[in-house]
Amino acid sequence: MERTLVLLKPDAIQRGLAGRIISRFEDKGLKIVGLKFMSLSDEILNEHYSHIVAKPFYGGVKTFMQSAPVIALCLEGVDCVETVLAMCGITKARAATPGTIRGDWAMSMQANLVHRSDNLEAAKVEVKRFFAADELFDYASALTPAIYSADELQ
Numbered sequence: 001m002e003r004t005l006v007l008l009k010p011d012a013i014q015r016g017l018a019g020r021i022i023s024r025f026e027d028k029g030l031k032i033v034g035l036k037f038m039s040l041s042d043e044i045l046n047e048h049y050s051h052i053v054a055k056p057f058y059g060g061v062k063t064f065m066q067s068a069p070v071i072a073l074c075l076e077g078v079d080c081v082e083t084v085l086a087m088c089g090i091t092k093a094r095a096a097t098p099g100t101i102r103g104d105w106a107m108s109m110q111a112n113l114v115h116r117s118d119n120l121e122a123a124k125v126e127v128k129r130f131f132a133a134d135e136l137f138d139y140a141s142a143l144t145p146a147i148y149s150a151d152e153l154q
Helices: 010-014 018-028 042-048 058-065 080-088 101-105 120-130
Strands: 002-008 031-038 070-077 114-116
Touching: 002 018, 002 080, 002 120, 010 018, 010 058, 010 070, 018 031, 018 070, 018 080, 031 120, 042 058, 042 120, 070 080, 070 120, 080 101, 080 114, 080 120
Parallel strands: none
Antiparallel strands: 002 070, 002 114, 031 070
16 A cells, blocks of 8 residues: 655645545545644754745745744555655646645645645655654455555556
C-alpha cells in the first residue's frame, strides 16, 4: 500500500470545507493513517517549499500558508498518490475539472484548498516531514475487502 501527504490549506479551514474534503477521500476508500491540526513554522515551510524559496512570490506563499492552521493528512491505499492527484485536480483551480476538489470549490493558483504529493518519492519525503513515526498508524480496516479485490492487495 502506498501512502501520501495531503495538506488542507488555510483557505479550506477558513471556508469550512475540511470535513467535506476529508469525506471525499474516505468515500473513495482511502484510509486515514495520520491526521493533525497544525500551524506551519518558517522552518517547515522553507523546507517544504525549498524549490521556490528563492522566487519573488515565495513571501506571499509563506504568508498565506501561515494565515491559519492547516490539517495534515497521511492517506493510504493502492495507487494512493495517483488517486489523490486525480481527486484534487490541477493546481490552477479555476481550470480544474469539475468533480475534483479544486474544480468544485476553488478558483486560485495559491488558495486552491489542498497540497498533495506529486509522486511516490515526494510522498515518502513529505509524510516524514509532517509526521513523526509514532503519529502514523498501521491498522486493518474492516472495509478493505469491500474496496479492493484480493489480487489488488498482493
